């Protein structure tokens with residue numbers, strides 16, 4: 001048996017691993033990710049650059065739907081799955097969990113858990129956009145939860161915005177499933193907001209609510225500290241003509257905001273997105289000092305600009321891949337030599353690492369600890385695996 005004072009090393013499998021920000025967050029909470037899978041070689045290349053390779057971790061670059069029972073991970077405590085959101089978001093046309101090609105990969109995850117049989121992990125965590133809760137009038141999330149219930153998991157649903165941890169607006173939905181009985185709490189929590197009530201009101205769907213401590217407050221400022229450079233000499237600032245085109249596209253309301261900030265006594269940074277308004281592309285500045293939600297890059301409109309204004313001066317440039325990394329809670333992630341569009345896609349598609357860390361420390365690890373799972377040292381787990 002493991003020595004009394006040895007910390008328990010929880011083991012996780014990371015489905016839809018992407019560039020590994022779920023791994024980054026979980027590992028900070030003492031959870032070892034031992035197995036990862038993603039279909040995209042470019043994401044895997046970034047993952048490997050950051051985490052390297054080791055004997056105690058397997059990465060399968062493959063379509064999850066094609067993995068056999070033998071390729072799936074044994075002896076894990078947690079399965080994390082940030083499945084593709086494309087068909088659940090408004091931008092993706094809301095084809096949904098059943099008809100959408102990308103988001104129907106959720107069912108690959110269900111099939112994988114089903115193939116694992118009694119070897120499936122006791123805790124699962126799913127992450128997606130908050131629109132998952134309302135997709136097809138709530139029918140998508142209802143069928144997802146029912147299928148998890150069918151595998152023996154009771155499910156809790158939380159909404160966490162990354163802006164509690166980093167200056168980026170990134171609300172996301174988290175479904176936590178557990179195969180053990182959990183004491184249900186009824187106290188209110190900002191992580192179970194009113195708009196989730198229809199789900200909580202259906203006892204057939206949300207079958208446990210674990211106590212969650214008060215999360216950090218929502219940030220409304222702080223972007224400047226996450227910016228790579230504001231130096232006047234940086235060659236990435238746009239030309240005067242391009243800045244003029246930006247200013248020319250602003251609506252009356254936006255111009256007012258822009259002029260007030262530009263003429264302010266101190267310098268301030270804002271982010272801006274280009275949006276189509278009645279068939280015309282228009283730049284829109286955020287009213288607060290945080291970034292908008294980083295998105296996966298598929299053309300200019302998915303990227304945001306950094307706008308520095310004050311004392312009559314204006315400088316504008318695209319947000320850099322390094323800034324994307326920092327705003328996703330991974331400031332040290334190595335991106336030198338990574339193609340820019342791969343970095344933008346990788347981080348724009350990822351889960352914010354500090355959110356995963358917070359959820360792991362405050363929910364997943366306490367949940368596992370409360371389940372009194374047999375503490376099996378790693379060597380014994382390997383023996384069991386070899387024997388089976």
Ligand SMILES: C[S@@+](CC[C@H](N)C(=O)[O-])C[C@H]1O[C@@H](n2cnc3c(N)ncnc32)[C@H](O)[C@@H]1O
Nearest residue numbers: 016017018019021038039040063064082350351
């Ligand atoms: C929302 S992203 C998850 C990102 C990840 N959490 C991270 O931090 O980078 C969804 C991922 O699912 C992957 N994916 C899409 N279809 C897949 C499939 N059939 N099998 C395995 N992975 C798939 C995509 O390549 C993408 O990286």
